[in-house]
Amino acid sequence: MRVLMSRSKKPRKPPSKTPRDPHLARESAKYDRPVPSRELILQQLKERGKPLSAEQLCRELGVSDEADQESFQRRLGAMVRDGQLIRNRVGEYGAVDEMDLVRGRVIGHPEGFGFLVCDEGGPDLFIPQFHMRRLLHGDRALVRITGKDKRGRLEAAVVEVLERVNREVVGRFIVEGQLSFVEPDNRRISQDIMVPDEDRGGASHGQIVVVTIIEQPSKRSPPVGRVTEVLGDHMDPGMEIDVAIRAHEMPVKWPEPIQREIEQYGDKVQAAAIEAREDIRKLPLVTIDGADARDFDDAVFCEKVAQGWRLLVAIADVSHYVKPGMALDEEGYNRGNSVYFPDRVIPMLPEVLSNGLCSLNPQVDRLCMVCEMVITPKGEMTSHRFFAGVMWSHARLTYSKAAAMLVDKDAALRKKYASVLTPLEDLYALYKVLRTRRDKRGAIDFDTTETRIIFGKGQKIERIVPMERNEAHKIIEECMISANVAAAQFLEQHHMPCLYRIHEGPSEDKLNDLREFLRELGLFLGGSEDPLPGHYAKLLELIQERQDTHLIQTVMLRSLSRAVYSPDNVGHFGLALETYAHFTSPIRRYPDLLVHRAIRHVLGGGDAKSFQYNHHEFVKLGEHCSMTERRADEATRDAVDWLKCEFMLDKVGDDYDGIITAVTGFGIFVELKETYVEGLVHITALPGDYYHHDPAHHRLVGDRTRRMFRLADPVRVKVARVDLDSRRIDFELSSDNQVSLSDAAPSSSRGKRHPHKPRKEDRKGKKKTTKKARKKTAKKTSKKRGRKNISTRRR
Numbered sequence: 069m070r071v072l073m074s075r076s077k078k079p080r081k082p083p084s085k086t087p088r089d090p091h092l093a094r095e096s097a098k099y100d101r102p103v104p105s106r107e108l109i110l111q112q113l114k115e116r117g118k119p120l121s122a123e124q125l126c127r128e129l130g131v132s133d134e135a136d137q138e139s140f141q142r143r144l145g146a147m148v149r150d151g152q153l154i155r156n157r158v159g160e161y162g163a164v165d166e167m168d169l170v171r172g173r174v175i176g177h178p179e180g181f182g183f184l185v186c187d188e189g190g191p192d193l194f195i196p197q198f199h200m201r202r203l204l205h206g207d208r209a210l211v212r213i214t215g216k217d218k219r220g221r222l223e224a225a226v227v228e229v230l231e232r233v234n235r236e237v238v239g240r241f242i243v244e245g246q247l248s249f250v251e252p253d254n255r256r257i258s259q260d261i262m263v264p265d266e267d268r269g270g271a272s273h274g275q276i277v278v279v280t281i282i283e284q285p286s287k288r289s290p291p292v293g294r295v296t297e298v299l300g301d302h303m304d305p306g307m308e309i310d311v312a313i314r315a316h317e318m319p320v321k322w323p324e325p326i327q328r329e330i331e332q333y334g335d336k337v338q339a340a341a342i343e344a345r346e347d348i349r350k351l352p353l354v355t356i357d358g359a360d361a362r363d364f365d366d367a368v369f370c371e372k373v374a375q376g377w378r379l380l381v382a383i384a385d386v387s388h389y390v391k392p393g394m395a396l397d398e399e400g401y402n403r404g405n406s407v408y409f410p411d412r413v414i415p416m417l418p419e420v421l422s423n424g425l426c427s428l429n430p431q432v433d434r435l436c437m438v439c440e441m442v443i444t445p446k447g448e449m450t451s452h453r454f455f456a457g458v459m460w461s462h463a464r465l466t467y468s469k470a471a472a473m474l475v476d477k478d479a480a481l482r483k484k485y486a487s488v489l490t491p492l493e494d495l496y497a498l499y500k501v502l503r504t505r506r507d508k509r510g511a512i513d514f515d516t517t518e519t520r521i522i523f524g525k526g527q528k529i530e531r532i533v534p535m536e537r538n539e540a541h542k543i544i545e546e547c548m549i550s551a552n553v554a555a556a557q558f559l560e561q562h563h564m565p566c567l568y569r570i571h572e573g574p575s576e577d578k579l580n581d582l583r584e585f586l587r588e589l590g591l592f593l594g595g596s597e598d599p600l601p602g603h604y605a606k607l608l609e610l611i612q613e614r615q616d617t618h619l620i621q622t623v624m625l626r627s628l629s630r631a632v633y634s635p636d637n638v639g640h641f642g643l644a645l646e647t648y649a650h651f652t653s654p655i656r657r658y659p660d661l662l663v664h665r666a667i668r669h670v671l672g673g674g675d676a677k678s679f680q681y682n683h684h685e686f687v688k689l690g691e692h693c694s695m696t697e698r699r700a701d702e703a704t705r706d707a708v709d710w711l712k713c714e715f716m717l718d719k720v721g722d723d724y725d726g727i728i729t730a731v732t733g734f735g736i737f738v739e740l741k742e743t744y745v746e747g748l749v750h751i752t753a754l755p756g757d758y759y760h761h762d763p764a765h766h767r768l769v770g771d772r773t774r775r776m777f778r779l780a781d782p783v784r785v786k787v788a789r790v791d792l793d794s795r796r797i798d799f800e801l802s803s804d805n806q807v808s809l810s811d812a813a814p815s816s817s818r819g820k821r822h823p824h825k826p827r828k829e830d831r832k833g834k835k836k837t838t839k840k841a842r843k844k845t846a847k848k849t850s851k852k853r854g855r856k857n858i859s860t861r862r863r
Contacts, residue, residue: 086130087112093677103140104129106147106684110163113153119162150688151187151210151230169210169227173695176205176256184211184224187691191575193224201287202226205256206233206695229284237261237293238278238314240793241271250279250293253315253706259285261293269295276300276307278314306527308710309409316703319402320414325395330420333389337425337433341388342458348438349460352488353382355428356465356544363406363415364428365653367436367461368547370495376444377498381551382459384426385435386654387664390417392680401689404696406656409707410521415656422655430464437664439551439651443498447505452554454667463488470540495543502546510602511644514625519744521711529715532744548652549643555651559666560637564676565683566666567659567690569650571631571640573599582627584764589620601644618727619780623766632694633659635686659693662686709795712745716790716797723802728781731768733761736777738785738799747797749785755801 087108089095095102104112112128113120122141126132131140144161147153151171153161164171170193172186180197182205194217195203203209208231211224239252239261248268250261253276261279271277279293299310313320353367369380390396400416407414415422428434438457442450463485472478473485474496482489517534524530552569559566574582579599586593591611594603604624611617628642633650640648651667654660662681669679681689730737735750751759754777757770766779777783785799 086128091682094680094682097678098680099139101133101136101139103131103136103143106143106152109144109147110152110165113161113163114166117166119156119160121158121160125161149230151208152684154210154228164210169212170224171208171210171230173691174200174203174205174207174209176200176203176258178255178258180258184209187687191222194221195224195226199224199226200258201290202229202285204232204234204259204285204291205254207231208233232284234281234317236278236280236296236314236317238276238299238311241268241273241275241277241295243273250277250295253311259290261291263293263295267294269298271295271298274301276311308707308714309412311710312409312703312707313414315706316699318407318414318699318703319399322418323395323399326399326418329394329396330418333420333425335420335424337435337458341435342433344456345435346438346455346457348380348382348457349433351380351459352462352491353380353459354463354465354488354492355430355461356467356470356540359466359468362413362427363422363655364461364464365655366544366548367428367459368495368544370491370498372494372497373442375442375450377442377494377501379441379443379495379498379547379550381439381441381547381652382428382436382457383439383551383652383660383664384428384655385437385456385664386417386421386426386661387437387668388435388456389421389426390661392665396421400658400661401692404658404693405700407700407703409704410711411523411527416658417655426655428459428461430461432460434459434461437667439554441550441554443502443550445501447501449550449554452558454555454558454671456668456671465540467538467540467544470543471538474543475539495547496539499539499543499546502550503542506546506549506644507605509644510600510605512601512604512608512642514608514621516625517744521708529711532712532715534744549645549648552648552651553645555663555667556637556647556649559649559663559670560647562670562675564666564670564679565635565681565686566649567633567635567662567686567693568637569631569640569648569659570634570636570638571642572629572638573601573641574627575629578627581764582623585623585766586620588765589616591620601641605644616780619766619778622729622780630698633690633697635683635690657693658696659690662689706795710792712743713790713792713795713797715743716745716747716787717792720787720790723784723786725782725784726799728777728779728783731761731763731766731777731779733763736768736783738783740785745797747785747787747799749783749799749801753788753798753800 089105089108091105091107092102095105108129109125112125120128122144125144126137126140131137144153148155148161151164154164154167154169155161170184170186170188172184172193174195175183175185175192177183180200182195182200182203184193184195186193193211193213195211196217203226207229209226210228210230212227214223214225217223234257237250237252237254237257239250241263242249242251242260248263248265250263252261261281263279267282269277276299277295278297278299280296281291281293283289283292285291299314300307351369353369355364355367357364365384367382369382371378390400396417403414403416406416406422417426426434428436436457436459438455438459440453440455442452444450465485469481470492473481473489474492485492519532520535521532522530556566556568576597579597583593591607593599593607607624608621611620614620631640631642637647639646649663650657650660651663652660654664666679724740724742726738726740728736729739729746733751735748735753737746737748739746751768754768757773757775759768759770759777761768768777770776784802786802787797788800789798791797
């Protein structure tokens, strides 16, 4: 690596006296012997305008004691690992922000290349396969932008690997000749892990194993590992979840120090913990959750008041039990969130807390953080207040019971829960107002279907059923949204750093693709270059009666980005909210616990300067929590895909009705209507034509027949093949399939002959090339040369 210099051409002179550390109070609160803060180090490097050695920094920042110098060196090392500094070949430290370098998280691709998701936002950077040799999916890296590739993407070269995240990898053990290696189950890790003979750990060819990486990949050598556990054969019961957990390196075991920490709490709330709290045990608070829920984060109470409604949302006070510096906190951070597999939960906190002492179980004392709100008849929140309380849940209701009482007026249930019925009726009335306001502000509601897997004997799938949302689901959702908004506003009013839940609007490229798609259908998305959520909501309302509603909704949904956690508030596009933070689920989400700590800090009289977290730390926390959320989604999807493949193994040859869920250059993905299983119809399996991919319109179009396969079109398919190893299901079109024919194919593709398609011949096998025909063709060609293709110009 070259010696990296800053952009400044004229290095400034060193200061004549030691600069004052603006964050000395914070560092003194954290450490007995504070060293210069990260902010001061970066400020010093910026003022000097060039990289400095550790000795120079110590001298200029007044770090003279030997013990302090050692602590200072550790801080510099941590800043290098976090991508704030880079250490060049002569041992000098330079500020990354002063160099043309970008840091971020690596996302691998099965084809061998990758992308860097930048910490500071912006477009993802393309990492060519050559540079990905040094990296594995999930690693953090520092890169330099080198230009653009042939497709116009910003391309990056790796300067430094900041963090290795893959310690263990799960996959299939393969023996080929004299070589042994593990083929990772995680398809984003495209490199095989080589295993020396002495490190095979008794594994046999084809078994599922866990391999510990003992040598990370480099430019010239692949990763090397040692088999540390043989999980068994891939068809063993429960294997799909074990593989998913290990493939994504999800923590499942509780470290020994945690056991000692939770023993001090017991199973009941201590009297001393109640004394300084507001007692709301007489209020008829209730929990409303799914029938199979075990951890209850939230309870609600509502009553009519002169100004409208008084709504209380009481949330489990996890921050009372899990404090910074504890092993519980460290493990909660590592896990980031609870993970819900079809038949198993990997909790963020031990069950003693998540299902016991923290959970708002019925008819027992529980500590809580309460958000009290006053909401007008127009749905406007006029005030909110937060306080630490002690509560007593008066009923544990399920969504089905609550809906039966409030919507269906079930007499037996209304009599059984008469003591809490009036607050529930008030809550339902408030919900209708909140729902109306939600619609007016333009929140986006996509109609999507979630599924649930029902297991039979031997952990085999019995059936897959859709999950239905009733009015009770929506009531609780609106209550939680209101509390989350209040929490974000409260912290913003007190100028406290925190993690917001942000959702950015569509990127320029995706917006252009969406508009072009809508234009072909005679539809229009308002908002010009900067559409608002209301424009999306208005279009969704407009298309409800169309036959292609599902198609349009799917394309609109895919134009939006994913919601993430960040200390930089840019609002929540999908909910049409300017300020939003997660406050309501600290048992199962670490960001909620951080929000609780910030609120508790303010309630205790603290401010931003004395808070234990700063903006930079929240950037790192937000990136980590967003990663653990993605990790959980990918792990559960992998497990579900495996289970669905098992479910379809004995159904090869069967016909099903389905709907096209994705259109690619290599085929169409189809989801079966009866089983909600997805598979691929490869483009080579499409009948009687050559098909061209039209990505802007999400369709494949036959060159000769004009036959069209479009996103969200219904099709009938036959199960052709199930590959459990790759979790892949192949379909073929059924013989009785009715394929849509259309003249709406893009004009730019009409008349284009596939390069390998033979010309039409006459009965004698010779081309029809009469003199008259040749003159006619030449005349048409000369005319076309003088004008542009209209369809091409539109794009």
